[in-house]
Amino acid sequence: MVKPIITVEHLFAQYGDTHVLKDVNLEVNPGEILVVMGGSGSGKSTLLNHMLGLKTPTSGTIMIDGVNIFTAKNKQLRNLRKKMGVAFQGGALLSSLTVADNVRLPLEHNTSLDTQTIDIMVRMKLELMNMAGTGHLMPSELSGGMLKRAGLARAVIMDPKLLFFDEPSAGLDPTTAVELDELILTLRDAMNMTIVVVTHELESVFKIADRVVVLFAGEVVANGTVDEIRNSPDERIQNMINRQPNTQRDDGEVYLNRLLNKDKN
Amino acid sequence: MNALFNSVSNLGAATRKNIDSIGLATLFLLRIVSSLFTGLVSFKQVIKQIYFIGNRSLIVIIVAALFTGMVVALQFYDTLVRFGSVDLLGSAVALSLIKELGPVMTALMVIARVGSATCSEIGIMRNEQQFDALDCMAINSYRYVMLPRLLAALFCVPMLTAVFDLVGIGGGYIVGVHIQGESPGAYIQGVMDTISFKDVLVGQIKSLVFGLFIMWIPLYYGFYLHLNQKNMGAEGVSNGTTQAVVMSAIIMLFSDYIVSSLAL
């Protein structure tokens, strides 16, 4: 039995009087891609924010790499965070810095590498994200998909052990969504990262997940492999799966043809 | 009876909320200041912010100072001429500018041009999770984002005030000498003779205090947008910015009274 790298135990969270997470328990094993899936408002982002130590829960514990993140000292938390990369939903790039300066931020602040080395590393990561030649642009000049990829480049610049990704494919066209999914798989395979992805996009869930945790109204209603989730007898999960027609997001060309044909009719 | 009880309890709740936010704002400032000791301040960032403040407000301040000096001279001239003491014009203009109008008007201009822009910038950063991102990168937002802005304001506002004073005295000269025909010698002599080191010092201390408030308050409103506003998003940012501007102006004027009464 491998030792989990993240353990969430009896996590309760609320905003005011609204209980948003109700007794969430889950584990993430090293080297796996765990997808937290759930409808809008089910508490995915809230769970992620707790795992990142950005919010304090009502009760419960989260251990990451042996550190209890709610009781850790500042310094411990800082050291842990140097091993974690986070790609936020909208990229969360600093609006006053160029793409390249954003990507180099963690290196500048947390390492003593010289400028030339940093430049090379930044260029490599941007190329990996298919963003070569965009380093000089400001975040306001990027599209939604580019922002996500730039955010991902920044998240992995320190080659973290752990990567968190909020809604990698939400709001993207199918081609870009598929590309991002493939990037996530590459990161896991090539860099041996442990990855936690939060999403409501079923296509990417089934494509990238090693294991899926399904959140429903703040509760974990299922936790298993992709096949187990697909074949789950739970009505709520079947509803979630069936409500979204799979054909719609096959790939860019199919999608485009479907749209064009519709227009002809 | 019940109505009375309700209104008292509402007042209590509002007071508690205000005290809470004063506490939070103080803690916020302490965190910014103490981040000064946890590592090197980025000199580059401070310069960038100084440039930002200067660039946004210098021209406005020069124009405002010119007209303020002119109108002050006009009003004083009208009064002094009745007492036959127009030769005091230079002293009157210089003193009122250096001790009062210079620091206050400069601060108001900086609030309008820089405070509002800063609050909306920081609020948008909050909205877009940029502070969360900084936290996750183990970068101290207080030191990296807030401190350079605060230091730049503490440096710039006294400087801009000095510019305001000089240009304002020049504006007074234009009105006194070129329009009303007073002798240039008397005006300049009046300016030179009356201003003491203490007057200048008090003016500069005021503008330093103003610099603190008019940067601290917009930073606070932007950084805690999610706690102070019902709605985030564009609406929250614009409400927060309006509140920050009004609050900065009121607190600035209040602190003006305090410093003035201490200095007299």
Ligand SMILES: Nc1ncnc2c1ncn2[C@@H]1O[C@H](COP(=O)(O)OP(=O)(O)OP(=O)(O)O)[C@@H](O)[C@H]1O
């Ligand atoms: N700052 C907040 N204040 C009050 N309630 C909140 C806040 N943030 C989230 N909530 C509530 O908590 C619940 C869970 O929100 P959360 O953002 O975690 O959902 P989500 O699963 O990420 O949804 P989505 O897919 O739409 O992003 C929602 O009902 C939401 O209304």
Ligand SMILES: [Mg+2]
């Ligand atoms: Mg969400």
